[in-house]
Amino acid sequence: MKSLVFVYNSNSGPISGLLDIGHKILSPETYQCSLCDLTHDAFAEKEGWREFRKNIGVPMEFLHKDEFEKKYDRTAIYPVIFRKKEDLEVLMSKEDIDKLKNLDELIEAVKKALPETT
Template sequence: MTSLVFVYNSDSGPVSGLLDIGHKLLSPDTYQCSLCNLTHDAFAEKAKWKEFRQNVGMPMEFLHRDEFEKKFGRKAVYPVIFQKNDDLEVLMPKEDIDGLKTLDELIEAVRKAL
């Protein structure tokens, strides 16, 4: 079954999480993960994104870069969205994600890509 794998440009864990929150609050324009900026505010997932992912009708997996590299044994340019069948295929590369300005644009881009 086809699924989507979203990989954020940050590492997992409480220390990384706190650093990410601080960075988003103090210097949001220089935060390194445009995917996280689109889908989350400083403290939680955006309600509109949560609703979209729950209703899109396709399994989605969300990983930090360290989790992705451990699970799949490969690296990528982050953030990135993969389509997963038997293998991983880039659905949206970093450049495309970085070019999106709003959550609505991300949702539309994911819908079109599917």
């Protein structure tokens, strides 16, 4: 089945999570993961994103960079969104994601890519 793989520019684990929360609250303008910034507030997933991903009808996988590298045995410039068919193909690069101003723009960009994904 074709799907999307979202990779955040942070590592998994509770310590990394606490550092990310602190960074988002204390210095949001320098936070390193624009994808996380678009999809999550300081403590939880944004409601609009949760609704979109639940209703879009395309399997989505969400990984931290350390999880991605372990699972797929490759690296990338993070954050990144891949289209997964037989292999992984970059759907949206860090540069593309960094240009998005808000969650609505991310949702529209993902929707535009869906005809090629399904």
